[in-house]
Amino acid sequence: MQNTVLLEKLQEIAGKKRVSTSTADLYCYSCDASQIRGMPDFVIRPDTTEQVSEIVKLAYDNDISITARGAGTGLAGGAVPVEGGIVLDMSAMNHLVEMDLDNLQVVVEPGIVQEKLNAELEPYGFFFPPDPGSSAMCTLGGLIANNGSGMRSVKYGTTRNYVLGLEVVLADGTIINTGSKTMKSVAGYSLTDLFVGSEGTLGIITRATLKVRALPQERSVLLASFEDPELAGKAVVKVLSSGIIPSACEILDSNIIQAINAYDPHIGIPEVGAILLFEVDGTENSVHEGIEMIEQVCKSLAIDIKTAANKEERDEIWAARRLVGAAVSRLDPLRTRVYVGEDIGVPIKEIPQMLHKVREISDEFDLPIMTYGHIGDGNLHTGMCIDVLEDGDWEKLNSAADKIHHTAIRMGGTVTAEHGVGGARSEYLELELGNALDVMMTIKKALDPKGILNPGKMGV
Amino acid sequence: MQNTVLLEKLQEIAGKKRVSTSTADLYCYSCDASQIRGMPDFVIRPDTTEQVSEIVKLAYDNDISITARGAGTGLAGGAVPVEGGIVLDMSAMNHLVEMDLDNLQVVVEPGIVQEKLNAELEPYGFFFPPDPGSSAMCTLGGLIANNGSGMRSVKYGTTRNYVLGLEVVLADGTIINTGSKTMKSVAGYSLTDLFVGSEGTLGIITRATLKVRALPQERSVLLASFEDPELAGKAVVKVLSSGIIPSACEILDSNIIQAINAYDPHIGIPEVGAILLFEVDGTENSVHEGIEMIEQVCKSLAIDIKTAANKEERDEIWAARRLVGAAVSRLDPLRTRVYVGEDIGVPIKEIPQMLHKVREISDEFDLPIMTYGHIGDGNLHTGMCIDVLEDGDWEKLNSAADKIHHTAIRMGGTVTAEHGVGGARSEYLELELGNALDVMMTIKKALDPKGILNPGKMGV
Incomplete structure (x- = not known):
């Protein structure tokens, strides 16, 4: 499919003002806080899960790379489209969907900035513990995709410990829900834990159920x-x-x-x-x-x-x-x-x-x-x-x-x-993980057979 | 391969006294604490990872089902060989490999009984928090494979929260190591979390690095x-x-x-x-x-x-x-x-x-x-x-x-x-997980293409 036709399709899905191919815009999305660089061909800022699903499906059908991005505060190039294609700017999906504090949990969209969630929780006497240095800017989606943590993790653990469930768009556009609203569940493989820290290489996180704690x-x-x-x-x-x-x-x-x-x-x-x-x-x-x-x-x-x-x-x-x-x-x-x-x-x-x-x-x-x-x-x-x-x-x-x-x-x-592998540390994974890296590759290949999701990252 | 030839091969790998096909023995391994039943064809009690690897490879090459078993205290049939084949009794692999208390961790073989680990840790002022009702009998391998928990999980979390890394034998006999000796690592997909709670359907756990806490x-x-x-x-x-x-x-x-x-x-x-x-x-x-x-x-x-x-x-x-x-x-x-x-x-x-x-x-x-x-x-x-x-x-x-x-x-x-899916609750997984069950199946198929690892469990 030609880029002009693709642009039209993307505009149909998300609306004209949510899609850009201007050089200035593309340049803004070509880097994060690391040394990794890569120009995208399109930048899209979807505002619903359905739009994300349709965009991913379009990318899948046309073998186009697709890289999700939160606030771009990453220090390893995780959000940089090193093989071009589409950047999905998730910052518009920033709604606090549900405050379910009796159940010690909230449901969020990935574009919420970490500190904003905590500002919402504070009046009720709760907080979301992971606190990376970038908490004033970084989004929850980025935090989850990187399993970020920070200073408090010695007591409170990493982001992983607070993700009860995820809504994820898979490589072919399928929408799945992982996890549970219960504090404990052993029904099935822990897909939630597989997607947490997978840096957008296995799916795009569009919603998350997070545990919170009393301040x-x-x-x-x-x-x-x-x-x-x-x-x-x-x-x-x-x-x-x-x-x-x-x-x-x-x-x-x-x-x-x-x-x-x-x-x-x-x-x-x-x-x-x-x-x-x-x-x-x-x-x-x-x-x-x-x-x-x-x-x-x-x-x-x-x-x-x-x-x-x-x-x-x-x-x-x-x-x-x-x-x-x-x-x-x-x-x-x-x-x-x-x-x-x-x-x-x-x-x-x-x-x-x-x-x-x-x-x-x-x-x-x-x-x-x-x-x-x-x-x-x-x-x-x-x-x-x-x-x-x-x-x-x-x-x-x-x-x-x-x-x-x-x-x-x-x-x-x-x-x-805590910063992630991204494009900055892929070369060390074989040494650090040994043949467990082959298992990662097997899973990547099974869930993203065309390799369209954030290619060139995490050594897979 | 004929069963008699197979028996000889198994005896070669693990030694004669570690393999049994006597009806009395097989019967003992046909159940756990649930209502699920299934007679194995062979029972083997390996005592090294290398033996496990060779046994699994033999099973893989000959399309034989293989089900790992700890103490058989499971309440969902997870350790019951519902499709026959080999039962791997892991209880002989019960060595406390390393007490690394300065790093707040221990390295264990899967056959150690939960309370025994805590008895070893107590003199040093440490403990391993997960405490299922069966802690006097259940093995750490079973606890990890089921992500068991118990009464203390409201404060201390589940077994998953204490597994830093695993040695796992994959379906084809390959031995991998997941995780790290560090308290935090985001190098790669969290394979540790994938194997924890997978009930022996993705690999056989042969060693684990566990976090411990001060009493x-x-x-x-x-x-x-x-x-x-x-x-x-x-x-x-x-x-x-x-x-x-x-x-x-x-x-x-x-x-x-x-x-x-x-x-x-x-x-x-x-x-x-x-x-x-x-x-x-x-x-x-x-x-x-x-x-x-x-x-x-x-x-x-x-x-x-x-x-x-x-x-x-x-x-x-x-x-x-x-x-x-x-x-x-x-x-x-x-x-x-x-x-x-x-x-x-x-x-x-x-x-x-x-x-x-x-x-x-x-x-x-x-x-x-x-x-x-x-x-x-x-x-x-x-x-x-x-x-x-x-x-x-x-x-x-x-x-x-x-x-x-x-x-x-x-x-x-x-x-x-906390008890696991096993054979007892597979029928509900589609309702509970929706199309996330398809993702589980995709992963199962990718890591165990012949379906020899604990077949008939977890709905995969």
């Missing part, structure tokens, strides 16, 4: 300073195995600390080897108790421990953590942070060793690497900054990232703990 | 009596949405209460419309606080609330709950409990309505139905007792079960919340 009454934070990251790692292992479950457990390495202090000298974080930031939430009493227990456990390992005495002090401590993203680029004004090799995960007790290796790699390539992340999950973000106009720097960046990835895999870890 | 310091219970189940249901909704997460939230209906009192008059449970049993675990303070909060929330709805003042009173209250299984059959000595239609799940707020419907069905068929279960998850067990020598009673039983299943599905619920 904690109280939260408090503790900041512990350590001579070196190894001691910080030991403290984390001790805290977690003592039965305390913090609602966040973050690490900042010495490079990040310097960067934050350079960015805003008023923050004044102690310039030590590593800092751990613990948050505890719950009832007033349990928060008080949790913070005390963490203090006890960390005492023998830390140089200094600071507990937030009130909300102001708590916000102050968190402010430092929130600055990380912005601060990373400030260590050297000539350098820019480039998101490559940023999302490794290792078994908890390997964290000190991994931090040590990252420093070695930083030295080897003479590349500043700032490490921070969700240490309670073993998830480390290694922010690397280069002079983007220097070709040599790009080479160093990619070599360092490659070494970081290989090191994580050798330690029994993963190349991506 | 709570303290636990306590509260027993609340209600005039009718509807009020009890309301109390549950109120408690859960107030942010309290009990470690158990069980209901006993008036029939069950009578049965327990008839079984042991010393227990002396108040003969009311319904009883809720809440357990809270955690630190001493948080347990105290949780119990107090539940008391506050239930006060306006309950007739009476009793809190365990000490360990003895706690054990006394739990004793009543533990008697349920034995007591169900004591309401009428001529009747026997038959496990049919026992495992429905409904959205939490539908529980009162479901309990009402169960009573109506009980009246309609003149069949005593005793309802108890994990009301915090919406999971109700409806224990039915019949005179097994009366043909008419069997008909009534099946009709009542059918009506219970249809009612649960109509309410947005499930025919099985």
Whole structure:
């Protein structure tokens, strides 16, 4: 079918104003927050499941690639149409379909921005726990397709743990519903779990039933300073195995600390080897108790421990953590942070060793690497900054990232703990998954025999 | 291949004493705790993954059905070889391969009995939370294959939430490893979640990496009596949405209460419309606080609330709950409990309505139905007792079960919340899952093209 005929068909399905082929529009949809690029041929912003189904069917009948996109905040190219074709911009499907709080659940369309859902839930005393750094922008559909998580996952788990059911449009346009409105069901294979984290390569998510939780009454934070990251790692292992479950457990390495202090000298974080930031939430009493227990456990390992005495002090401590993203680029004004090799995960007790290796790699390539992340999950973000106009720097960046990835895999870890595989990490899947990748390919082939759904992603 | 030749080959793989074709042995493997029956042709008790792989490959090459079995405690026929062939008794693969407690995980073979794992973990202050009623007998492999759960799932989730990775033998004998030793990974489709709960229809689990948790310091219970189940249901909704997460939230209906009192008059449970049993675990303070909060929330709805003042009173209250299984059959000595239609799940707020419907069905068929279960998850067990020598009673039983299943599905619920589909509930999957069942079949066909893995189960 010719592109002009196809355009007409797409306009028939979704309405003229919902379809674009203008170069400016296409360019806007050719990237996300990663280094991956790919120009689409059409951009469509459907507003019903039926439209999505018809569009996918048309793509299927004509062997056209189709890539779903939420807010484009992805860091691995998951929403980038690397083989062209159609981009389905899901942002118009942004209705909160049902608030079913007696059943501790909501039904949502995929285009809702994460924070907006939480704003809707707050007056009722509920929240949706997954909280990626991009929560002010990212959509629930993207979060589900990537199984996103964030700082709270050490206590609350990942998005997967909150998806009770999905409405999904399959490669041939068929609409299915997975899961159940019940809290537990073992009726059939867990298709919900298969689609969560499949990055749009098996189907397009058009609706989701999500579990929500009651908002904690109280939260408090503790900041512990350590001579070196190894001691910080030991403290984390001790805290977690003592039965305390913090609602966040973050690490900042010495490079990040310097960067934050350079960015805003008023923050004044102690310039030590590593800092751990613990948050505890719950009832007033349990928060008080949790913070005390963490203090006890960390005492023998830390140089200094600071507990937030009130909300102001708590916000102050968190402010430092929130600055990380912005601060990373400030260590050297000539350098820019480039998101490559940023999302490794290792078994908890390997964290000190991994931090040590990252420093070695930083030295080897003479590349500043700032490490921070969700240490309670073993998830480390290694922010690397280069002079983007220097070709040599790009080479160093990619070599360092490659070494970081290989090191994580050798330690029994993963190349991506929460950002996704997308087009950025496909090459590592064989090494990390072994012949389980063949099973992924078998499933992909069975559910998307023409390979039209988000091709060129996840190694399938 | 002739059966005699096959027997020789199997003996070559696993050793003579690990293979049996004696009628007595085969008979022992022809059933589980359900009504499903099927005689195998061979029983093999392998003790290595390599043996399992070779056996499966032999079965694959010769189109022989192969059904894995743990302890045979299943209530849906999942381990029964309804199409004959080989039963793989996994109970000899019962080694605790690795205690990796700094990483909050253990590596196990599938034949370990659930309670034995917890006995090994206890001295170190850890436990593996899923706790089905059969925990003293059931194996971890069976628990994983069925995604079992039990009383604690309202707080701790199901087995799925504790499986980090699996070693699986596929239909053609290929050995794969899924998942990761990290707490979070999004590298690839969640094959782990696909195999968990697939009841041996997609592969044979030969090893698992399981998350464990620190044992709570303290636990306590509260027993609340209600005039009718509807009020009890309301109390549950109120408690859960107030942010309290009990470690158990069980209901006993008036029939069950009578049965327990008839079984042991010393227990002396108040003969009311319904009883809720809440357990809270955690630190001493948080347990105290949780119990107090539940008391506050239930006060306006309950007739009476009793809190365990000490360990003895706690054990006394739990004793009543533990008697349920034995007591169900004591309401009428001529009747026997038959496990049919026992495992429905409904959205939490539908529980009162479901309990009402169960009573109506009980009246309609003149069949005593005793309802108890994990009301915090919406999971109700409806224990039915019949005179097994009366043909008419069997008909009534099946009709009542059918009506219970249809009612649960109509309410947005499930025919099985934790026991599994097996051969007992396949017929309902199309109604419950709709065309998502086709996706299950597509996956089954792709991963087990000859249909040799546990055929006749899960509707695939």
